[in-house]
Structures are given as structure tokens and as C-alpha cells.
Amino acid sequence: MSAPFRFRIPEHGVLAKESFEPAEPGPGWVRLELKAMALNHLDLWTTQGIEGVRLPLPLTPGCDGAGVIVALGPGTVLPPGLELGGSAMIAPGLSCGVCADCLRGDDMRCARYGVLGHVLDGTAATHVLVPAANLLPIPPNWDFRQAAAFPLVFLTAWEMLVHKARLRPGETVLVWGGGSGVGTAAIQLAKFLGARPIAVVSSTAKAMKCWELGTEHVIDRSREDVARKVRELTGKRGVDVVFEHTGAATWDASIASLAKGGRLVTCGTTTGFDARLNLRALFAKQLTLMGSYMGRREHLWTLLGHLGTNPTNPPFRPLVDRVFPLADYPAAQAHLQAGQAFGKVVCEA
Ligand SMILES: [Zn+2]
Structure with a gap:
């Protein structure tokens, strides 16, 4: 070498x-x-x-x-x-x-x-x-x-979905940046947990790949209004969980997309960290906002355990x-x- x-x-x-x-x-x-x-x-x-x-x-x-x-x-x-x-x-x-x-x-x-x-x-x-x-x-x-x-993206997504948002089977989760490393991890883990991921992407090519990953719905933000589309897809209810890592550019749509009692969990701000929050929406919709950073090292062993149950056809993969x-x-x-x-x-x- x-x-x-x-x-x-x-x-x-x-x-x-x-x-x-x-x-x-x-x-x-x-x-x-x-x-x-x-x-x-x-x-x-x-x-x-x-x-x-x-x-x-x-x-x-x-x-x-x-x-x-x-x-x-x-x-x-x-x-x-x-x-x-x-x-x-x-x-x-x-x-x-x-x-x-x-x-x-x-x-x-x-x-x-x-x-x-x-x-x-x-x-x-x-x-x-x-x-x-x-x-x-x-x-x-x-x-x-x-x-x-x-390691990094799966640890981050697992901490956010399982230990922060406590995502339950049947719930809907809006995943921003569905084509990103952490987004592709979140889509797969949400499915693994029995939840219903809605991926947001920026191009038709990424939308096609999200479908291949098995996401329930894909929203192309280059052509569609995300919050409006979420309302349409959820019968005006909104999603149970928003998986945020993009920050300023997507924050308003994230808040608007949440159902009553919805939870938002964020691990990053790739588009900027200054966002406004309508406090009336926060209390009237009874929202929960959570910050997350990396995750317990132990959880990587938990993830390896889940992979070990079906090594030839793993339930998720990078x-x-x-x-x-x-x-x-x-x-x-x-x-x-x-x-x-x-x-x-x-x-x-
Ligand atoms: Zn210490």
C-alpha cells in the first residue's frame, strides 16, 4: 500500500x-x-x-x-x-x-x-x-x-425516532431530506418500527429511489407545497412526527405539518439555525419539540442485534x-x- x-x-x-x-x-x-x-x-x-x-x-x-x-x-x-x-x-x-x-x-x-x-x-x-x-x-x-x-446516521436516526419521538407502529412520520444519509436511515427505521414514512425530496430522481426504499408517500418539494400535501395525504390531520435536520428553510412547513399532539425532533440545521416559532400553534396544537444529538453508543449494538436476526435480508442497510x-x-x-x-x-x- x-x-x-x-x-x-x-x-x-x-x-x-x-x-x-x-x-x-x-x-x-x-x-x-x-x-x-x-x-x-x-x-x-x-x-x-x-x-x-x-x-x-x-x-x-x-x-x-x-x-x-x-x-x-x-x-x-x-x-x-x-x-x-x-x-x-x-x-x-x-x-x-x-x-x-x-x-x-x-x-x-x-x-x-x-x-x-x-x-x-x-x-x-x-x-x-x-x-x-x-x-x-x-x-x-x-x-x-x-x-x-x-454508524453516525443510523445512530442519529434511531435515537431520534425511538428514544426521542417514541415513534409507534401505524404512526406517520415526515422525513425531510429523504435522499440524505440520515433521511435514508430514518425512512428504513420508520418502516422497521411499523410506522408510515412520508419522504420529502428535491428531485424526481430522488423520489424514485425513495419509492424503492419502500416509503409510503413521497413529496417533491421542488413541485409541491409540503404542508398542503401532508394535509391532503393525512385527511387534513397532519403527521404524528416530523423528522427535522434541515432547519430554517423547512421549519414553518414542519410546524404546519404536525397533527394535534404531534412531535418534532431535530438533529440539525443544514439550511440555517434561525427559525420563528408561532407559540399559539405550539400550545393550541399541543406540540412537543425535541432536540437530538448523536445517540447512545450502546444503541449501535442494539442495531447490530436487529441486523443479526436476518443477516441475508437485513431490515435496514446503509x-x-x-x-x-x-x-x-x-x-x-x-x-x-x-x-x-x-x-x-x-x-x-
Ligand atoms: Zn462522561
């Missing part, structure tokens, strides 16, 4: 490829030789910079990855099913492991919580150091591309839109930024 290299953000807006000497892992940590990494919007924000957020530059971006365990730190114990020289995928959330929130399992509420590639050197590299507790076995029959594309060579990581970022991807953008080492 070629000499080890990584991408670095020396200052926001700059993405530089450089060769490096992979470090030895400390106690409890491992070094992974990465075979694939997947991009998230966090890669773009980490690279470009976020107003009011100071990041530890220089930094290697990249939250998701999968590869081969090539070195163990002193005394490191691996999770069940993993061995030195074997393959693994990475849970992207990092936490202290010793505070009350961590001990309860709510690691994403830890005061020292952070995401790989955002607070610590990430996966846009041939090698990465991670705590052994952040490793997971790769489901049978999955390749490294799928393994890399899985969708890979396009694969770039790792050396073309900046081009992969540009592809994600352009908004035409359906599913995850992946780089292969």
Missing part, C-alpha cells in the same frame, strides 16, 4: 493532504488501518468552521470509518467479536466514560462528549487512533464501504451513493455539498 497520508485542516477553509507517521495507541486505544470512511455534513462544517465554535486545529476531519485493527495499546481489551488483525467499524462519539452521564449510558450528554473528526483527528486518513470501546463488529456480508456508511478514492476526499466533500447524493458519500483507501 502507499505511504500513510491524511487530510488536515490547518485553518478553516483549507484542506491539505500530507504524509504522516501513524502514532502508537495508548492504554485502552487501538490503531485502525482504514479501508473506507464515510462523509457527513459535520465534515463540511468542521472544514469550513462554525460561527462561535473553536475547534482544535490543525485537525483531520471524518467521523465514520471501518478498517483493520493493526495495533493495540498496553492492556487494551477489545469488545466481543473483535481481534487484532480483524476488521471493525467505528462508533463516532467520544466521551469520558467515568462521569454519571457516561455510567448511565447517556454518553452523548457527557460534559466532555465530542465527535471523532471534530474534536480529535478523524477518519480522512489511512490510519486513525480510537478507544477500543468505540469499535464494533461489521455485520456479516457487509463490505467496508457499507460499514463506514452505517445506502452508498458514490465512492471516491481517499486521496480525492476534497472532491467527495464537494459532491456532498452539491446536494445531489442519494445516501452516503464514501471514500476508499
Whole structure:
């Protein structure tokens, strides 16, 4: 293989490829030789910079990855099913492991919580150091591309639908960005939970693919008024749950689309974070608004358990839109930024 290299953000807006000497892992940590990494919007924000957020530059971006365990730190114990020289995928959330929130399992509420590639050197590299507790076995029959594309979006969507919105069988859920990584995860998980997803997309091509995923309805926001269409599809009632991650541009339609007693859960603001809220709608419609960020690391093991019940025909799977060579990581970022991807953008080492 070629000499080890990584991408670095020396200052926001700059993405530089450089060769490096992979470090030895400390106690409890491992070094992974990465075979694939997947991009998230966090890669773009980490690279470009976020107003009011100071990041530890220089930094290697990249939250998701999968590869081969090539070195163990002193005394490191691996999770069940993993061995030195074997393959693994990475849970992207990092936490202290010793505070009350961590001990309860709510690691994403830890005061020292952070995401790989955002607070610590990430996966846009041939090698990465991670705590052994952040490793997971790769489901049978999955390749490294799928393994890399899985953790962050499925963990996020599971936390939002199951543990925040408490989505129940038969309920309707409006999924914004039905073609995005987290949107494709939400559609599949909603179906898995027995609910009825309505996907919102921006093009006919994405609509076709959402139908293939088995969504109950698709709304093309380039041609249709989303809130009006939701009313039509639900007999004027509205949806039980709105799955938000787009923010300012979609907020008004999200609130208008909710049924009485509806729940909105959001994990992001790709179109901006300033939104207005009509408080009369909030109380009169008895709405619940919830914020969500990542999810319990433990839930990834729960998801693996569900996949294990039917490995030949898994109830959900990551969708890979396009694969770039790792050396073309900046081009992969540009592809994600352009908004035409359906599913995850992946780089292969
Ligand atoms: Zn903690």
C-alpha cells in the first residue's frame, strides 16, 4: 500500500493532504488501518468552521470509518467479536466514560462528549487512533464501504425516532431530506418500527429511489407545497412526527405539518439555525419539540442485534451513493455539498 497520508485542516477553509507517521495507541486505544470512511455534513462544517465554535486545529476531519485493527495499546481489551488483525467499524462519539452521564449510558450528554473528526483527528486518513470501546463488529456480508456508511446516521436516526419521538407502529412520520444519509436511515427505521414514512425530496430522481426504499408517500418539494400535501395525504390531520435536520428553510412547513399532539425532533440545521416559532400553534396544537444529538453508543449494538436476526435480508442497510478514492476526499466533500447524493458519500483507501 502507499505511504500513510491524511487530510488536515490547518485553518478553516483549507484542506491539505500530507504524509504522516501513524502514532502508537495508548492504554485502552487501538490503531485502525482504514479501508473506507464515510462523509457527513459535520465534515463540511468542521472544514469550513462554525460561527462561535473553536475547534482544535490543525485537525483531520471524518467521523465514520471501518478498517483493520493493526495495533493495540498496553492492556487494551477489545469488545466481543473483535481481534487484532480483524476488521471493525467505528462508533463516532467520544466521551469520558467515568462521569454519571457516561455510567448511565447517556454518553452523548457527557460534559466532555465530542465527535471523532471534530474534536480529535478523524477518519480522512489511512490510519486513525480510537478507544477500543468505540469499535464494533461489521455485520456479516457487509463490505467496508457499507460499514463506514452505517454508524453516525443510523445512530442519529434511531435515537431520534425511538428514544426521542417514541415513534409507534401505524404512526406517520415526515422525513425531510429523504435522499440524505440520515433521511435514508430514518425512512428504513420508520418502516422497521411499523410506522408510515412520508419522504420529502428535491428531485424526481430522488423520489424514485425513495419509492424503492419502500416509503409510503413521497413529496417533491421542488413541485409541491409540503404542508398542503401532508394535509391532503393525512385527511387534513397532519403527521404524528416530523423528522427535522434541515432547519430554517423547512421549519414553518414542519410546524404546519404536525397533527394535534404531534412531535418534532431535530438533529440539525443544514439550511440555517434561525427559525420563528408561532407559540399559539405550539400550545393550541399541543406540540412537543425535541432536540437530538448523536445517540447512545450502546444503541449501535442494539442495531447490530436487529441486523443479526436476518443477516441475508437485513431490515435496514446503509445506502452508498458514490465512492471516491481517499486521496480525492476534497472532491467527495464537494459532491456532498452539491446536494445531489442519494445516501452516503464514501471514500476508499
Ligand atoms: Zn462522561
